[in-house]
Amino acid sequence: MNKPFELEPFETTLADKVAAVSQLLAEIARNHAPAAFANSLGAEDMVLTDLILRQGLAIEIFSLDTGRLPQETYTLMQDVQQHYGLKLRLYYPRHDLIEAYTRDHGINAFFESIELRRACCHARKVEPLARALAGKRAWITGLRAEQSATREALPRREFDEANGLEKFNPLADWSEREVWAYLRNHDVPYNALHDQHYPSIGCAPCTRAITVGEDLRAGRWWWENPDTKECGLHRIPVVVSAEVSESVADVNTQSSGRSQNEDTL
Numbered sequence: 500m501n502k503p504f505e506l507e508p509f510e511t512t513l514a515d516k517v518a519a520v521s522q523l524l525a526e527i528a529r530n531h532a533p534a535a536f537a538n539s540l541g542a543e544d545m546v547l548t549d550l551i552l553r554q555g556l557a558i559e560i561f562s563l564d565t566g567r568l569p570q571e572t573y574t575l576m577q578d579v580q581q582h583y584g585l586k587l588r589l590y591y592p593r594h595d596l597i598e599a600y601t602r603d604h605g606i607n608a609f610f611e612s613i614e615l616r617r618a619c620c621h622a623r624k625v626e627p628l629a630r631a632l633a634g635k636r637a638w639i640t641g642l643r644a645e646q647s648a649t650r651e652a653l654p655r656r657e658f659d660e661a662n663g664l665e666k667f668n669p670l671a672d673w674s675e676r677e678v679w680a681y682l683r684n685h686d687v688p689y690n691a692l693h694d695q696h697y698p699s700i701g702c703a704p705c706t707r708a709i710t711v712g713e714d715l716r717a718g719r720w721w722w723e724n725p726d727t728k729e730c731g732l733h734r735i736p737v738v739v740s741a742e743v744s745e746s747v748a749d750v751n752t753q754s755s756g757r758s759q760n761e762d763t764l
């Protein structure tokens with residue numbers, strides 16, 4: 500008689516976590532519609548993409564195309580379309596904000612100061628995110644507590660008061676190992692830069708590979724002091740040009756005072 504297959508402790512934990520996240524996503528789709536998943540196309544977000552699409556859940560999946568993404572990220576968008584038959588909904592920056600920013604400060608001004616970097620993130624990420632979340636009752640992110648010290652207390656569910664909607668971080672308690680075990684086990688497409696020591700991928704000019712011993716997010720805005728780096732859980736004051744300032748006011752009016760999370764995705 501064959502012995503029953505027994506899962507190793509790690510696999511049991513991962514199986515349990517996958518079941519819990521699947522259940523949570525189904526509950527979000529059922530009880531918090533319309534809900535949206537802000538897909539950064541990072542490894543964690545590909546886990547959530549796979550789980551949402553496998554279950555056929557009514558959760559909108561969107562990404563922000565900042566206009567400065569690495570080619571590998573665009574390749575992944577195409578891979579996602581081929582693998583799942585999903586045409587990602589993409590939100591783009593407002594051309595008037597980008598034109599104002601580059602006219603006033605230059606094409607790569609984000610290297611010059613924290614303020615200009617945050618202003619760029621605002622025009623290319625935060626403002627489009629606010630439009631993407633308008634009218635939604637809940638949104639989902641792929642954030643994990645383990646990613647950095649600032650995310651240690653990350654809850655799986657919170658009320659995003661600034662945005663006025665529920666926010667879910669289903670992978671908050673997942674380890675990096677579990678993320679990659681899921682991706683490998685389910686043959687999920689992922690960004691080729693992950694195989695080149697880019698654990699966290701954002702815009703091309705603001706992301707570099709990390710070396711052994713560095714924080715997972717050390718490659719993001721690497722020229723800035725770690726103490727000044729802000730993550731998606733922090734609100735950041737951003738005002739540089741009049742156009743950007745006006746857009747902030749517009750967005751805040753339309754979205755009940757959305758926070759300016761410069762690294763939400």
Ligand code: SF4
Pocket residue numbers: 565567609616617619620621623624701702704705
């Ligand atoms: S990550 Fe860099 S290029 Fe992308 S929006 Fe922020 S400052 Fe601009």
